[in-house]
Amino acid sequence: MSHRKNHHFVPQFYFRRFSIDGRSICLLQRNSGRTIAQASIKAQASKNWFYGTGNIEDALGEIEGACSAALNALAAIRNPIDLDGDNIQLILAWLSLQRSRTEAARQASQPMHDRLLRLHLEVELNNDKEMPEEQKEELRKTLDQVSGNPVPLQGIEMKVSLEGAHLLADLAPVLLENRTNRPFIFGDAPVVYYNGYYRDVKLRGVLGKTTPGLMVLFPLTPTLGLMLFDAEAYEAKRIQKGRIFVRELSDVMAINKLQLHAASSCVYFHDFKFAGYVHALWLQEHANL
Numbered sequence: 001m002s003h004r005k006n007h008h009f010v011p012q013f014y015f016r017r018f019s020i021d022g023r024s025i026c027l028l029q030r031n032s033g034r035t036i037a038q039a040s041i042k043a044q045a046s047k048n049w050f051y052g053t054g055n056i057e058d059a060l061g062e063i064e065g066a067c068s069a070a071l072n073a074l075a076a077i078r079n080p081i082d083l084d085g086d087n088i089q090l091i092l093a094w095l096s097l098q099r100s101r102t103e104a105a106r107q108a109s110q111p112m113h114d115r116l117l118r119l120h121l122e123v124e125l126n127n128d129k130e131m132p133e134e135q136k137e138e139l140r141k142t143l144d145q146v147s148g149n150p151v152p153l154q155g156i157e158m159k160v161s162l163e164g165a166h167l168l169a170d171l172a173p174v175l176l177e178n179r180t181n182r183p184f185i186f187g188d189a190p191v192v193y194y195n196g197y198y199r200d201v202k203l204r205g206v207l208g209k210t211t212p213g214l215m216v217l218f219p220l221t222p223t224l225g226l227m228l229f230d231a232e233a234y235e236a237k238r239i240q241k242g243r244i245f246v247r248e249l250s251d252v253m254a255i256n257k258l259q260l261h262a263a264s265s266c267v268y269f270h271d272f273k274f275a276g277y278v279h280a281l282w283l284q285e286h287a288n289l
Contacts, residue, residue, distance in 0.1 A: 007057045009102045010045035010188055011064045017071075017221055018186065018270040026275065027266045030187075030289060033282045037272040044266070045188040047103070052151040060101070067094040075220050079242030080173040088169070095191050095216055095228075096165035096209075100158045104189035104264035106150050109157060117148045167209035171216065171228035174236060175243045182249055182277055183222035183270060185256045187263030192217045194258055197233040217255060222270045225255065253281065260285055 019025050024038040051057055070083075070090035077083060083091070099105060121143060125136050178184055197213020198206040207214065216228040227244075229236060238244055246252060260267050260281060269278050 004054060004057060005048045006042075006046050007048070007050035008044075008046040009050055010098070010190060011060075011068075012041050013064060013068045014071075014186075014190070015041040015044060015268065017075075018219075018268060020270060026269045026272045026278075028269075028275075028278050028282055030260070030263050030265055030267065030282075033279055033286060035272070035275040035279055037275070044268070045102070050103075050151075051155070056155065063093070063097065066090055070094065071220065074175075074226065075224055080175055080226070081242055089166075091226075092168045093162055093165045095168060095218060096161040097158060099189070099191040099193065100161035101154070102189040102264065104187075104262060105157070106154050107264055109153065110147070110150055113148045113150070113153050114146065118143045118146050121146060164209055168216065168228060170210075170230075171214065172231040172236070173242070174227050174229070174239055175220075176225040176227055176255075177243050177245050178223045178225070178252060179245050179247045180249050180252050182252050182256075183274055184219040184225050184252065185222075185259055185267050185269045185278060185281075186219045187259040187267040188265055189262045190218060190259065192258045192262045197230070217258060219255075219259070256281055257285055261289060 015025050016022050019041060023041060025041055025044060026035065026037055027039045027044070028035045051060070067090050070087040071094065073087050074080060074083060074091060122140065125131070125139055128136070176184075193207040194215045194217060195206040195211065195213045196215065198211070205211075213230050213233040214228075215230070215234075217225065218227075219225045236244065256267075256278075267278065269275075
């Protein structure tokens with residue numbers, strides 16, 4: 001057991017798929033738009049004791065080893081449906097787990113967890129027959145300051161995500177082969193769930209694994225990405241043996257902007273000659289991030 005204190009919520013092996021030298025990566029900071037040419041991979045998408053204990057980090061490392069091999073097999077194959085069953089299950093597990101383990105996932109879940117905790121505490125206060133009403137009222141005034149520990153709560157969500165990974169098997173897989181002169185980028189939350197079918201629905205969540213219209217987008221390299229989509233909600237054109245050749249810059253831009261919106265701190269790209277392009281994406285979107 002290594003018990004390293006620096007816990008990565010996007011593993012280093014994934015960064016190396018986009019790195020020219022295997023040690024560094026180019027990045028854009030989401031809050032400022034600042035670009036950095038050679039950021040150390042070891043320092044990216046990580047925090048000290050992010051998962052609370054080294055045991056969780058070690059367990060994730062074992063999962064990453066198996067899933068890394070499955071991702072390599074996926075990138076090397078022509079048609080994703082030709083993958084063997086074991087690798088398919090590993091890919092689905094990877095997509096589901098990776099989406100749930102990030103800082104962005106923690107930030108998105110925290111408000112809901114805090115509301116439930118405050119509601120629970122309020123009910124306990126109301127049912128306490130021994131505490132004076134004046135004291136209850138004073139405590140009620142402080143409830144909006146109560147926040148739960150996000151570490152164990154995220155651990156539960158990661159476990160649930162792994163158990164439900166098989167639900168993604170209903171989506172049709174296709175590889176997106178980028179034939180433009182602009183790369184796919186990725187963020188510190190690289191598995192993006194999107195629903196264009198229900199994009200106008202605002203009063204409920206539309207990114208559940210069984211929700212009609214769900215799409216999953218995940219870059220594999222600067223020139224290759226994986227998309228899972230609901231074939232009953234969308235018609236995918238120009239598929240050639242499990243691949244779509246992406247030739248329109250606008251399509252690559254749309255996919256890259258989803259990465260920018262999903263990230264919590266940074267987006268990454270392989271070659272600094274594209275820094276102007278990535279910064280231009282940020283300029284277009286930063287007001288809405």
